[in-house]
Amino acid sequence: MVLSHASPSHDETLSGTFASRYVREPLPRYRMPAKSIPREAAYQIINDELMLDGNPRLNLASFVTTWMEPECDKLIMGSINKNYVDMDEYPVTTELQNRCVNMIAHLFNAPIKEDETAVGVGTVGSSEAIMLAGLAFKRKWQNKRKEQGKPYDKPNIVTGANVQVCWEKFARYFEVELKEVKLSEGYYVMDPVKAVEMVDENTICVAAILGSTLTGEFEDVKLLNDLLTEKNKETGWNVPIHVDAASGGFIAPFLYPELEWDFRLPLVKSINVSGHKYGLVYAGVGWVIWRSKEDLPEELIFHINYLGTDQPTFTLNFSKGSSQIIAQYYQLIRLGLEGYKDIMENCKGNAAVLREGVAATGRFDILSKETGVPLVAFSLKDSSKFSVFDISENLRRFGWIVPAYTMPANAEHVAVLRVVIREDFSRSFSERLVGDIQKILHELDERATHAVTVVTATAAQSNDGVVAKKSVLEIEREVAAHWRNVVKKKKTGVC
Amino acid sequence: MVLSKAVSESDMSVHSTFASRYVRASLPRYRMPENSIPKEAAYQIINDELMLDGNPRLNLASFVTTWMEPECDKLIMAAINKNYVDMDEYPVTTELQNRCVNMIAHLFHAPLGESETAVGVGTVGSSEAIMLAGLAFKRRWQNKRRAEGKPFDKPNIVTGANVQVCWEKFARYFEVELREVKLRDGYYVMDPAKAVEMVDENTICVAAILGSTLNGEFEDVKLLNDLLEAKNGETGWGTPIHVDAASGGFIAPFLYPDLEWDFRLPWVKSINVSGHKYGLVYAGIGWCIWRGKEDLPEELIFHINYLGADQPTFTLNFSKGSSQVIAQYYQLIRHGFEGYRNIMENCHENAMVLKDGLEKTGRFDIVSKDDGVPLVAFSLKDRSRHDEFEISDMLRRFGWIVPAYTMPPDAQHVTVLRVVIREEFSRTLAERLVLDIEKVMYQLDALPSRLVPPPPTAALLVRKKSELETQRSVTEAWKKFVLAKKTNGVC
Numbered sequence: 001m002v003l004s005h006a007s008p009s010h011d012e013t014l015s016g017t018f019a020s021r022y023v024r025e026p027l028p029r030y031r032m033p034a035k036s037i038p039r040e041a042a043y044q045i046i047n048d049e050l051m052l053d054g055n056p057r058l059n060l061a062s063f064v065t066t067w068m069e070p071e072c073d074k075l076i077m078g079s080i081n082k083n084y085v086d087m088d089e090y091p092v093t094t095e096l097q098n099r100c101v102n103m104i105a106h107l108f109n110a111p112i113k114e115d116e117t118a119v120g121v122g123t124v125g126s127s128e129a130i131m132l133a134g135l136a137f138k139r140k141w142q143n144k145r146k147e148q149g150k151p152y153d154k155p156n157i158v159t160g161a162n163v164q165v166c167w168e169k170f171a172r173y174f175e176v177e178l179k180e181v182k183l184s185e186g187y188y189v190m191d192p193v194k195a196v197e198m199v200d201e202n203t204i205c206v207a208a209i210l211g212s213t214l215t216g217e218f219e220d221v222k223l224l225n226d227l228l229t230e231k232n233k234e235t236g237w238n239v240p241i242h243v244d245a246a247s248g249g250f251i252a253p254f255l256y257p258e259l260e261w262d263f264r265l266p267l268v269k270s271i272n273v274s275g276h277k278y279g280l281v282y283a284g285v286g287w288v289i290w291r292s293k294e295d296l297p298e299e300l301i302f303h304i305n306y307l308g309t310d311q312p313t314f315t316l317n318f319s320k321g322s323s324q325i326i327a328q329y330y331q332l333i334r335l336g337l338e339g340y341k342d343i344m345e346n347c348k349g350n351a352a353v354l355r356e357g358v359a360a361t362g363r364f365d366i367l368s369k370e371t372g373v374p375l376v377a378f379s380l381k382d383s384s385k386f387s388v389f390d391i392s393e394n395l396r397r398f399g400w401i402v403p404a405y406t407m408p409a410n411a412e413h414v415a416v417l418r419v420v421i422r423e424d425f426s427r428s429f430s431e432r433l434v435g436d437i438q439k440i441l442h443e444l445d446e447r448a449t450h451a452v453t454v455v456t457a458t459a460a461q462s463n464d465g466v467v468a469k470k471s472v473l474e475i476e477r478e479v480a481a482h483w484r485n486v487v488k489k490k491k492t493g494v495c
Numbered sequence: 496m497v498l499s500k501a502v503s504e505s506d507m508s509v510h511s512t513f514a515s516r517y518v519r520a521s522l523p524r525y526r527m528p529e530n531s532i533p534k535e536a537a538y539q540i541i542n543d544e545l546m547l548d549g550n551p552r553l554n555l556a557s558f559v560t561t562w563m564e565p566e567c568d569k570l571i572m573a574a575i576n577k578n579y580v581d582m583d584e585y586p587v588t589t590e591l592q593n594r595c596v597n598m599i600a601h602l603f604h605a606p607l608g609e610s611e612t613a614v615g616v617g618t619v620g621s622s623e624a625i626m627l628a629g630l631a632f633k634r635r636w637q638n639k640r641r642a643e644g645k646p647f648d649k650p651n652i653v654t655g656a657n658v659q660v661c662w663e664k665f666a667r668y669f670e671v672e673l674r675e676v677k678l679r680d681g682y683y684v685m686d687p688a689k690a691v692e693m694v695d696e697n698t699i700c701v702a703a704i705l706g707s708t709l710n711g712e713f714e715d716v717k718l719l720n721d722l723l724e725a726k727n728g729e730t731g732w733g734t735p736i737h738v739d740a741a742s743g744g745f746i747a748p749f750l751y752p753d754l755e756w757d758f759r760l761p762w763v764k765s766i767n768v769s770g771h772k773y774g775l776v777y778a779g780i781g782w783c784i785w786r787g788k789e790d791l792p793e794e795l796i797f798h799i800n801y802l803g804a805d806q807p808t809f810t811l812n813f814s815k816g817s818s819q820v821i822a823q824y825y826q827l828i829r830h831g832f833e834g835y836r837n838i839m840e841n842c843h844e845n846a847m848v849l850k851d852g853l854e855k856t857g858r859f860d861i862v863s864k865d866d867g868v869p870l871v872a873f874s875l876k877d878r879s880r881h882d883e884f885e886i887s888d889m890l891r892r893f894g895w896i897v898p899a900y901t902m903p904p905d906a907q908h909v910t911v912l913r914v915v916i917r918e919e920f921s922r923t924l925a926e927r928l929v930l931d932i933e934k935v936m937y938q939l940d941a942l943p944s945r946l947v948p949p950p951p952t953a954a955l956l957v958r959k960k961s962e963l964e965t966q967r968s969v970t971e972a973w974k975k976f977v978l979a980k981k982t983n984g985v986c
Contacts, residue, residue: 030597030612033831042829043566046821047573049591054584056576061584064814066576071538077572078542081551081561083771083778089549089556089896096544102525117525124619127813135668153648165797166813172795173630173811174669276578276814283578284779284816300667302660316668316811318622318661319559319771321779324816326541334537336528401584 054401060419061403063247063277067424072330082322093322096329097122103332105289107253108262108271120289122325126246127166128316129272129288133242134170139297141204158198159207160190161408162214182410189217192224196231205240210248216373225265240269247373249273254341269295275328285324343423347374351421357434374421385448388417394440549896555914556898558742558772562919567825577817588817591824592617598827600784602748603757603766615784617820621741622661623811624767624783628737629665634792636699653693654702655685656903657709677905684712687719691726700735705743711868720760735764742868744768749836764790770823780819838918842869845925846916852929862911869916880944883910889935
């Protein structure tokens with residue numbers, strides 16, 4: 001007779017993942033669990049929760065790349081365990097970063113001679129890049145003022161009110177005053193004339209945006225350069241320009257090569273670009289390029305020495321992954337100038353299809369321009385019955401994530417929906433999106449008509465002079481509108 | 496008759512990768528190429544170049560994790576296209592970050608009520624975490640001084656000379672004076688008594704390190720707390736402590752749970768830890784935890800609003816990948832307390848095996864302590880003929896990357912080799928490393944010394960140096976020059 005044993009209670013590998021005890025018992029949310037769980041269960045639990053996240057490919061709010069070729073994915077996984085900062089251990093990865101810096105510097109027409117190398121660095125994103133550029137400007141200005149024996153405790157920076165939030169962060173964290181040129185209805189970028197007026201002796205730089213996050217417009221950097229050159233001549237202050245080309249840096253050279261916005265303009269001293277936007281790499285890489293060595297004060301550079309090799313570094317982050325740098329290099333050599341041009345032209349074409357489809361509904365004004373970052377920003381002609389926020393919420397039901405924003409000061413009464421056209425947004429998507437928007441307009445129209453009927457009914461009942469009670473729907477609407485206003489006031493920008 | 500055509504020039508997908516024109520024509524290094532190339536060729540070119548990088552798993556210089564389970568790799572790849580900052584679009588990922596912050600805060604005994612949520616943030620690494628913590632201290636101190644009507648233009652921070660370079664970066668970029676407590680022979684961490692002496696009314700905080708990069712030692716945070724408590728009592732300055740637990744934060748709670756170094760000490764106001772060191776995640780994640788809301792000035796927090804949802808953020812970086820946050824959560828729930836303890840105990844034992852093996856050779860002094868971060872720092876007993884840098888060079892030939900460093904002032908005459916024991920450094924590897932070190936010592940013994948001048952010859956005429964000797968002395972001089980310029984390059 002064979003004695004049989006029940007399987008011991010902690011032999012969890014026999015149970016199926018979905019019926020295992022580990023998925024039945026809730027895991028503590030805010031404290032580490034006391035015991036380990038099998039890796040398959042851990043994987044399944046997390047994977048299942050993450051199903052409720054939005055689909056990155058349908059996230060039309062973001063400029064950041066959401067698809068790369070499988071070959072590149074392979075390279076990314078292969079280097080996921082390389083700590084980028086170990087320059088001595090991974091010399092090839094470091095060399096790839098240097099090559100990217102040089103390629104991008106040449107793309108921006110940096111005045112580098114044949115045997116010179118470019119001055120620039122890879123960062124985690126444009127935020128870090130902007131902070132480094134701003135730090136360089138601040139230090140240069142402080143040194144200049146110290147030499148002149150003048151006070152250097154009140155630096156300021158001039159930008160448009162349409163700047164991305166990272167400029168506000170830079171200003172707040174590095175104690176620089178932010179002077180914003182207000183927008184006006186119909187003019188949603190920084191006005192170069194007004195900007196130059198705001199410049200004073202404490203201005204460390206004027207920041208122009210190539211590819212405003214709100215409408216995708218390119219600011220007129222050439223005009224800014226010319227006006228600032230004149231002012232510098234009169235005052236002798238020598239105020240430089242920084243171009244925040246987070247989006248536009250990988251678009252303008254391919255779609256608008258004649259547009260002068262980069263180092264071809266003499267006052268432009270540094271430029272940042274996001275590798276993870278139209279550089280076509282996943283989130284986590286940005287680049288900042290300086291015109292030349294003089295524009296980056298030596299005292300900010302740290303010389304890390306391992307076993308005798310000197311590696312100059314200027315970053316805020318230290319340890320980080322190498323994958324995105326390698327992915328950027330992959331894209332630069334895989335696509336080349338020809339490939340990037342094809343992709344940007346395709347994006348532009350798809351944006352035009354979407355824009356025409358939206359305009360054809362007859363219900364929207366298009367605020368984005370045809371030149372600039374390929375995106376479509378549109379507002380409702382008539383917002384009395386429902387707003388773009390309602391459309392945005394309803395689009396979620398179809399799976400689309402399309403954000404709605406109000407413009408910053410002084411155009412807060414304008415609200416837009418914005419769709420960003422990335423490389424993986426095809427023409428069929430455009431057509432489908434327009435179809436879904438039309439369905440939503442239809443539904444919202446019906447709902448609004450219904451509500452009006454209810455309201456007039458309630459009001460009609462008390463026609464004898466008694467103040468009509470508000471319908472529940474009306475009250476809800478008022479409360480929602482009130483809270484929305486409160487929230488909007490607190491809102492820091494668009495991203 | 497069939498007319499045959501040669502394969503057209505542009506039909507490159509037919510050629511095999513290694514014989515294709517794209518691998519024969521050299522790619523421009525510093526300018527973008529004009530034309531596209533097929534994706535297979537791009538992949539192969541880059542993959543082949545990268546073969547000449549060091550092997551991350553044999554990189555014994557680094558604390559940063561170099562291996563994770565395949566299940567976690569799957570989660571990482573699936574989340575690679577999620578931009579972490581899109582909180583409204585990816586609410587679950589954001590929730591996972593919040594859970595990690597709370598788990599780590601509880602691990603550090605943050606004084607939280609039952610229903611309170613922790614104050615903390617995920618960062619790209621301890622550098623960003625330290626800058627955020629330092630910013631919070633600087634702002635709090637400035638506000639306090641302004642309220643008192645006193646000058647607030649000369650903030651300083653007190654640390655040991657053994658600090659990691661990111662503290663120097665913080666000091667330089669955020670215009671805070673760095674006051675370093677010098678080390679001395681045999682004492683390679685910050686002396687709490689000396690640190691407290693250096694504190695003055697302009698000190699924004701004192702930074703202690705749990706797990707010094709040089710020799711893995713834990714600084715005595717409790718003693719620092721007690722001495723600072725006394726001084727604060729006399730002066731009324733309220734100087735706080737920050738603990739840089741980049742390495743130690745995920746070791747001490749599991750190996751030394753009775754060691755009081757965290758929020759159990761009342762003057763500790765913020766702690767940073769690297770998720771990518773003993774948090775067991777790939778490079779790219781750190782955590783900063785504050786004791787309570789009061790320790791993080793509201794004016795530093797940005798409120799980003801999407802469609803009505805308020806998300807407070809305090810980071811330097813904005814867009815970045817989500818993969819590491821998800822990987823950290825995976826590790827925390829996969830291992831739990833028990834799993835992390837097992838791993839740390841294993842690392843500790845492997846460190847002891849390596850240490851014993853090195854001691855048995857009789858050629859080395861062990862500079863690291865038994866307690867602390869599992870690493871072994873050792874120096875030569877006899878440096879007259881060869882030094883640690885040569886050993887490091889020769890170990891490369893076997894594939895090992897073992898760095899050699901000099902200590903910061905005032906112990907610059909001490910040089911060490913340092914091996915970090917990570918999760919995947921097995922006992923077999925430890926034994927193999929000892930063998931290879933013995934081989935290297937054997938080979939070095941047979942080589943003439945590069946350090947000692949040759950003994951005087953019978954002819955007392957001053958003789959011309961041989962070319963080799965000249966080369967050697969020039970190299971030596973440059974090496975010293977470069978070392979002198981070195982920023983405390985230990986990482």
